[in-house]
Amino acid sequence: MNTDSLHGNAAPEVREADPGRGCRRLGGRTALLTAAARGIGFASAVRLAAEGAQVWITDRDEAALAQAAQAAAAAGLRLHTQCMDSSNAADVASSIAAVLAQAGRVDVLVNNAGGSLHTPFRLLDETDAHWQQVMDLNVMGAVWASRAVLPAMAAQGFGRIVNFGSKAGRFGSLIAGPNYAAAKGAIAALTRQMAQEFGPQGISVNCICPGVVMTERTRGLWAERRSAEERERVLKEIPLRRHAEVEDVAAAVAWLVSDDAAFITGITLDLNGGQGMG
Numbered sequence: 391m392n393t394d395s396l397h398g399n400a401a402p403e404v405r406e407a408d409p410g411r412g413c414r415r416l417g418g419r420t421a422l423l424t425a426a427a428r429g430i431g432f433a434s435a436v437r438l439a440a441e442g443a444q445v446w447i448t449d450r451d452e453a454a455l456a457q458a459a460q461a462a463a464a465a466g467l468r469l470h471t472q473c474m475d476s477s478n479a480a481d482v483a484s485s486i487a488a489v490l491a492q493a494g495r496v497d498v499l500v501n502n503a504g505g506s507l508h509t510p511f512r513l514l515d516e517t518d519a520h521w522q523q524v525m526d527l528n529v530m531g532a533v534w535a536s537r538a539v540l541p542a543m544a545a546q547g548f549g550r551i552v553n554f555g556s557k558a559g560r561f562g563s564l565i566a567g568p569n570y571a572a573a574k575g576a577i578a579a580l581t582r583q584m585a586q587e588f589g590p591q592g593i594s595v596n597c598i599c600p601g602v603v604m605t606e607r608t609r610g611l612w613a614e615r616r617s618a619e620e621r622e623r624v625l626k627e628i629p630l631r632r633h634a635e636v637e638d639v640a641a642a643v644a645w646l647v648s649d650d651a652a653f654i655t656g657i658t659l660d661l662n663g664g665q666g667m668g
């Protein structure tokens with residue numbers, strides 16, 4: 391299945407005059423974000439760069455990587471790029487080894503790669519192949535990338551890993567199917583286990599669980615899988631009365647990898663405007 395069309399052709403945008411919002415917490419840190427040429431990953435990369443980090447982004451879409459670096463440069467920020475398919479174990483290992491060789495170190499890993507890949511919403515419509523694709527991208531992609539950076543993080547006695555869960559993994563999804571919800575539940579469990587194993591080496595591992603974040607892709611799914619009435623009703627059930635923007639998520643990523651969150655590990659951070667409480 392070709393899911394690239396879901397993203398459209400629009401170039402990513404830096405929408406804030408000061409994406410760091412005055413914070414400069416990440417000087418001297420090197421960060422690597424997976425699948426970050428668009429959407430949440432791109433906004434997070436911009437935010438980390440604005441806060442002073444040296445930032446590397448990976449994505450399987452080479453043209454989108456070039457556009458992302460260009461959009462960041464227009465805002466005065468540098469993003470280094472590396473083409474990488476997060477669903478392919480060998481590619482993840484060799485691409486991250488290449489980044490480590492060039493950057494010299496990786497202090498921060500943001501396992502952003504994920505998504506439901508437009509697989510069916512209903513369990514009985516999903517095949518084993520749908521499960522495999524979604525598990526590979528969301529769960530194994532994070533395992534492979536973590537495996538590639540953890541020895542270097544452990545050797546330097548410092549690391550920050552942020553995994554991407556979802557509201558889907560905690561309370562179910564209104565637009566993605568059971569394969570995606572299960573994958574995101576697995577990410578939360580993986581986060582807690584990694585936090586216990588690697589805490590003694592100075593490495594924190596946390597997980598962000600956004601509700602619907604309005605990217606180009608989710609805007610399409612949201613309109614396709616929910617009626618106008620349903621969409622309105624869901625908005626009314628969110629105490630803050632809106633969906634997340636990518637910059638909301640980027641701010642949480644920056645905080646979790648900064649020294650301000652130095653004593654936080656193993657958490658699943660709900661980022662959903664209060665949705666799911668009622």
Ligand SMILES: NC(=O)c1ccc[n+]([C@@H]2O[C@H](COP(=O)([O-])OP(=O)(O)OC[C@H]3O[C@@H](n4cnc5c(N)ncnc54)[C@H](O)[C@@H]3O)[C@@H](O)[C@H]2O)c1
Nearest residue numbers: 425428429430450475476477502503504505554556602603
């Ligand atoms: N957008 C949401 O509403 C939402 C909500 C909760 C959680 N999340 C999670 O946040 C993360 C980012 O989501 P998003 O909506 O910004 O992503 P997205 O679907 O917009 O995709 C971002 C990038 O991923 C790249 N990509 C897709 N498959 C890839 C692969 N196999 N290898 C490398 N790159 C690949 C695409 O080229 C694209 O540039 C994901 O883990 C997602 O599950 C998103």
